[in-house]
Amino acid sequence: MSSTIDFNQYPDNSGHFGPYGGRFVSETLMHALDELEANYARLKADPELQAEFDRDLAHYVGRPSPLYHAERWSRETGGAQIYLKREDLNHTGAHKINNTIGQALLAKYSGKTRIIAETGAGQHGVASATVCARLGLECHVYMGEEDVRRQALNVYRMKLLGATVHPVSSGSRTLKDAMNEAMRDWVTNVDNTFYIIGTCAGPHPYPELVRNFQSVIGREARTQCLEMTGKLPDALVACVGGGSNAIGLFHPMLGDESVAMYGVEAGGHGVETGEHAAPLTVGVPGVLHGNRTYLMEDEDGQIIETHSVSAGLDYPGVGPEHAWLKDQGRVEYVTIDDDEALVAFRKLTQIEGIMPALESSHALAYAEKLAATMSPEQIVLVNLSGRGDKDILTVAEIDGITV
């Protein structure tokens, strides 16, 4: 089925990926989205902005990020060769910065002086605060109280960078509530404010523009894999919360039919317990945060609380393009639970000397399972989307250690 689809044609003109995506927001936000869409349409072809983006990615972020052959881990796994796309080596330690630089430049070229952002694990908040510090923009980050507690280090990093962190005490006090609060801020301060959404969800055109800024991951990985091995990878694996690192890796290779793709959702305590964050695996389509996508909801259509050991995956929705890719059968979505992710976290740290983020550890755990079923001449390429320094306190707490 996928061979007949031109994946570059999506979203369509009204911002939909098949039945998903769209723009489900209050009339009070419509003008801001229209303005953003118009600015993006004008600026994405602007050579000056593009040159500045490329320059920043090279000299500020440190791109291209390496593609690393995890030889020892591959050997121990005894199956396919595992390659890691080292987004953890980016400035600020995760893939998030690719998108924040892109959107902050859009803000700058659109004449907006105040930036707002939501954050879960804190990586997007840190990336936003970082770019704002550099561009001299005022930065406000909304973060659920529960995440503020779990990610104290990142909260302090944001403050050091000059951002104001607003703890959000409504609802489940996590990412989704931070996103609600950021939307409210945007509605109120729309004249001078640019909302940098951190994932490929939200109302059109956010899923498209986040994907486009993150697609640098997949473009580089494709070229690097060809250069290093002479062929394309057999499989791509990436974790999916909102799904921005995954769509960034997948999108440039969607047309490469030989490349299988796996999006790994957070299985939490196990999908059967109901305590997880796996809307693509067990959710149903609905409307949240401005787009139609797969959601975790109860029988009354209320969004339910999610659980994952990793704050960055703790989200009840997912980017609408993933919802569509699932229905098309182009990407397979699977789950890895907390315990499996923690095992992968320790394993990569001990075998390769690379400490992955707990989010990325979900992808690593699945990649290991997958590689074990494949042959040594095959290639599994994993997006190592972030580094694990931010999670040390969480892991220590699980180990019963006070650092």
Add this chain to the structure above:
Amino acid sequence: MNRIGKKLQALKDDGRKALVTYIVAGDPTPETTVPAMHALVAAGADILEIGVPFSDPMAEGPVIQLAHERALKHGTSLRDTLNMVAEFRQQDADTPVILMGYANPIEKMGYDGFATAAKSAGVDGVLTVDLPPEEASEFTDVLRAQQLENIFLIAPTTTIERQRAIASQAGGFIYYVSLKGVTGAGHLDIASVEQKLTEIRSLTELPICVGFGIKDGATAKAASAPASGAVVGSAIVSAMANAEDGKYDSIPTIISDIVSEIRASLDS
């Protein structure tokens, strides 16, 4: 013409302004809602707007967010909300009732199932905050088939093209959001309201009610002067929230005090 149109026409004929009041179903408890609805009518509300609790009320300010959270603590669902309207209808056959909420609970029930249930409960109109005209046409058709009005917001930032798209689907009245921001925010700029209302009137015959930022009789009178009526929400909801825990019997009196003052001001 359903109850909304008749009521607004009658008020117009009398030279009076419509008072539209908002409370959230199940806030602070499910038992308080129907008595509160009757108290609103007794104190002078013309149209009742009932918020359907949602876990992620993105367009609401803090006051109404908290009301949604209180209602959800008791598990008040869309179905429960419809039951409350049905119970209200047993004693009040005339006052128009509008549901205001978010798309997801309605989609969960299904458009057809919802419209049928809403009609039979005695609902007259629906305002779905996150269903703009681009995404609403199917829902509008389903509502129309049940003689239910799809009510839309128009904001200060809504362009003339969008106003036209909204007018083509809108029924009942246009809800004009008098200021930028969330519910319960900021203060009102009456001159800009007047200017925008003139623009809207060139596109639709529907009456216009003005809401967001109306706190008392004085602001209600000022905002409704160029319009058909005023919508009051956060002021009522926050007063109700001040009722002491367990002393919810005082809610009808609290409502009566606020709404009577606004009614008197509108009629003065």
